[in-house]
Amino acid sequence: PKGADAVVMLENTKKIGEELEVWISVTPGENVSKKGEDIKKGAVAVKAGTRLKPQHLGLIAALGKAEVKVFEKPKVAILATGNELVEVGAKPREDQIFEVNRLVLSALCCELEAEPVDLGIAKDDIDEITAKLKMGLEVADAIITTGGTSVGISDLVPEAVNKLGKPGVIVHGIAMRPAMPTALAMVNEKPIIVLSGNPVAAMIGFEVFAKPTINALMKLEKEEPRPVIKAKMTRRVTTTLGRKTFVRVYVYKSGEEYFAEPISARGSGIISTMTRANGYVVVPENVDGLDEGETVSVHLFDAVEGEKHV
Structure with a gap:
């Protein structure tokens, strides 16, 4: 009054x-x-391209808006290839292995709030792979494949991609480790990311190539980078000059300092290294390793604990 x-x-x-x-x-x-102490008249409350979080929803509700326009979540079709692959739960022969990459890549898509579309497993047959890819182009905004991208006689995915339309494969082979045989393609203005069949290489390839692609499809104003922490290497790691290397590490805190323990098994097919690691270090292509005691930037994908248990 x-x-x-x-x-x-x-x-x-x-x-x-x-x-x-x-x-x-x-x-x-x-x-x-x-x-106007909360929001001034005419001010932008939530910018276009913002990933809506609880606080944004609260602000929108406080303004009395029951509905807002949003971008549709991108659909990402995921295909695995290889005669040696069988579904999890099946009984494999001695020359077969369980196909795990589709599950992992689907979960990574869900983390980004994209909608995965499962294209199943294709045998090492050019016609079958091409048919699956065509299906993916019809139902999804992007395609991720795993396997069939090296230089073997049965590595047919890049060839199948090129049969679908122009420009097809733009890059095949990246100077990095793991994930060197990655291929990047575009068909019908839809990106196709061809990843290695090795689980660790597929996960690193997703982090480097698929994640920014999906974020671009979402029209996000800005990406949300992984947390980065400074830590000291507990021992020397050698890398190959000319290749950017992603070193899996386990970070722990001792006293007031953080340390990065390199995971011993470096093979790109040893998926347990990603469960034992909680981050990775990027070694530039012009550096031939990391020294013991060297301070590095670790990109974290899991929590840091207070004691070593690797």
Whole structure:
């Protein structure tokens, strides 16, 4: 009302008949919200391209908006190739292995809030691979394949991609380790990312190539980088000049310092290294390794604990 300059909270009052009993005193301006102190008239509350989090939803609701326009989640088709692959739960022959990459890549897509579309397993047959890829182009905004991208006689995925249309494969082979045989393609204005069949290489390839591609499809204003922490290497690691290398490490805290323990098994098919690691270090192509005691930047994908247990 006119002349009032403070507000007493309801719980500090009691109505008695037609009168109101106030139990506390207030100072001028107390419990008074000024116009525009939260959001000024005409200001942008939530920018286009923002990944909506709980706090954004709360602000939108506070403005009385029951609905807002959003971008549709991109659909990402995922295909595995290889005669040696069988579904998890099946009984493999001696020359077969369980296909795990589709599950892993689907989970990584879900982390980014993209919608995975399972294309199953294709044998090492050019026509079958091509048919599966065509299906993916029809139902999804992007395709990720795993396997069939090296230089063997049965590595047919790049050839199948090129049969689908122009420009097809743009890059095949990246100077990095793991994930060197990665191929990047575009067909019908849809990106196709051809990853290695080795699980670790596929996961690193997803991190480097698929993640920014999916974020671009989402039209995000900015990406959300992984947390980075400084740590000291516990021993020397050798790398190959001319290749950017992603070294899996286990980071732990001892006293007031953080240390990075390289994971011994470096093979790109040893998936347990990704469960034992909680981060990775990127070694540039012009550096031939990391020295013991060297301070490095670790990109974390899991929590840091207070003691070593690798």
